[in-house]
Amino acid sequence: MEHLSLPETIGSIHGQYARIITGISSVCSAIAVIAIQINVISVTISSIFPYNSYIITILATLILIFYSTLGGIRSVTFTDVLQFITFTIIIPLVAWFMFLNTEKSILEIIYFLKDQEKFRFNNLFQCNIKLISLFFLLLSYLVGYTKEPTIMQRIYMASDPTQACKVFKISTICHYLIKVLIILISLFVFVKEPHLPLNKVWNYIPTHVPPALNGFIAISLLAMTMSTADSHINNCAVITSYDILEKIIPNKLRPINHLKIVKWSSLIIGLLAMILTFYCNSLLTLLKYSLNFSIPITVAPFVLAVFGFRGTSRTALIGMATGVLTILAWNKWVEPDTGIDGSFISMLANGLAMMVAHYFLKQPKSAGWVGPDDTLKQIQQEKARKKAEWKEKIKKSWTNKKKHFG
Template sequence: MISLYLPFVIVGAFLLLTLVVGISFSRKDTSFREYAVGHKQFATATLVATVLATAYSGGGLIRNVQYSYKCGLCWIIIALFVNSFSIWLFSRLMVRMPLFMHNLSIAETIGNVYGKYPRMITALVAVGSSIMSITIQIIAMVHAVSICVALDGLNARIITIFASFILIFYSIFGGVRAVTITDILQFITFTVIIPFLAWLMFRQTGKSMVDIVAFLGTQERFQLSSLFHFDTKCLSMVGMALCVLVPDIGAPEIMQRVYMAADPNQAKNTFLYVSFFSFLITGFILLIGLFIFVGGGSALRSTDVWYYITTHVPPIFKGAFCISLLAMAMSTADSCLNTSAVIVSHDIWAPLQKAKKMDDLRKLKIARWATLIIGLSSMFLAFYYQDLFSLFMLVFSFSLPVITAPALLAILGFRGTSRTALIGMATGAMTMLVWNKWIQAKTGIDGAFVCMLANGLAMMAAHYLFKQPEGAGWSR
């Protein structure tokens, strides 16, 4: 009887601790800037922890374990090597950020370079992307509670609603400070538990590492030859790898962490450390999938992987595994909530006001209402849409084709007009719609990277084909 309720008690205790920490570090912000990016005096270690907590989501944990089991070597290369290299590239871009470090959002950066209307479009796309990301994390929370705690679907949803309200609460009243502190708690939680989970799955195999490597070498999906099959599945993985390879310039919650840094050098060092630690964390996550493949065999459906885990760990670790998923999901969701609320207030509502500049008190009020509305919208959407991978690709479809190219060009030193940026954004969005209708629907190949290139090329064509005002072009 005790073992039946032990996971439930562990989950409840973790949620209560998160609420206490969130409330304890929530304070009345004196300015909208402090609510959005804090005092810009965070230690590098704090920034590293909050970036990793934001980047490693509950949906990402579920996806990586399932697809390392299902797709084998191809997925391992994308998740481990391509992703870490992408973060390293991101760190190299930070040296070109001095002009933008005072900004509060990626939309403001776009607006400073290209004008009001590109800023508004960026803000709308960023909010849409954030809603999709939050939805993914809420689905992950439902999934975690359902498989780890002995509850039916209705009660699992009730716990998930409770967890969602906790993160909405401290995001509303605590701003980025409360989000950052809870991110550190959640980061410590999942970075301690995930290696233990990998170790438990290793013990379940009953084999040595030498035997495991030898066994995987006999399996087709883990052989190098599996990478060189030229078919739609291979092209789909290439498309995914290209999306992952692009630095997360278009991800509003990641860029907010850049603006929280004191200067470009701290931002560069932060993401340099993140690239190293992401390699380690991803490695442990992928090992979980590999050990399940060895211990459980290839007959398992990818959706049954998590049930295999929960039936092969002690009750106390079942609860620990659940709070690991919850920690990863909540740390990503609260960052997206805070970022999108700041964008709604600072980049959508404020520019629409014809009166003089809005004061901080009104901006804070709008941001808090936006946090509540966006959080509730994502929660309700999660109960009607359950495909994690499709939502993951939808996030790319929002940000990569529209935001990434103009933002990347701006950071590299391009100064274009509003017309140039709008042509690029429209081209990226239209190309995405055409690709999804005529190509992805038939082949399953994601076109977000191609559409991002179309955006950038359209901007360059517009810049060089049309007469430009003095000062437009490459500034450095």
């Protein structure tokens, strides 16, 4: 809980080489995520101001870079709250107006979807290569949350694991409520225009809501993308200074130098993300880049560390090398023919290689599995106490009911 970043956590257990590799991996992954956000910002602005897309992309990137660089993490934290309030108000409004646009009741919508071939279970869950590809991409996406540097940074900002747990319970509920509303918006569009091409869906929404709401929709999308992008830029800047350069040139960096490096890193990372946006504007491809750069390398060592595994630097490097080789081989020979993302498989290969290296190579006495610490024991005891109280409460209420009705 006292660490500043995910690379520091891995480095505290597996050594500074593993820390540097994790830092580089996290930065490369974040550049792809920032490129996704820049892409969305450009599309959003282009829908309002029909100028050259390249000019809009450059302007959007520069605004993002200077906002993150000059404002720092303090401004990012405060504005993230305002941005959250913005899109939690706008998205439900858009969902409501799109529902009104269908001119159908809830029951009519349900019956309509029931008659659609693509919404039938036998059509949705056909065991084919497309479903398998989607399943593995979903696994990679879900596992990716465990390596997300911005998420880990927020966990470390909490006062203790209990507070972090409460914060993420609340944020998870909000997260899925927003996703459900976004799914409903697209569902209502399909109900109204079932034959509308996919690339026309976004253009359809602004033209079928009150004109005054169009600007708010753009603001909402900009708030969401800025909220994600600025967090990644600031986090990458910290990782570059604190986890990479400090370990390479530890005797040459003073606090003032760290601050300069953070500012220059924000600029360089933003520009690299912009270049990547020009090179690739497919959101799915950028998402796969983000997963491939980090999951095969960082997830297995981190998850094993959380569950009590304390390996050596050699063990971690063997696992990371195996993960990198697996994802490279998968992308060269398997993914082009099947379309299946190999990040999850590479992560498993990483973890398996670490276990093989640990049990088949000679290890120091300090290496191996450790038991729960005092904090975890207190949390487990608290959970057991609450569970016992809950059972006792149910038992007493059941007894009272039996006496009352008997």
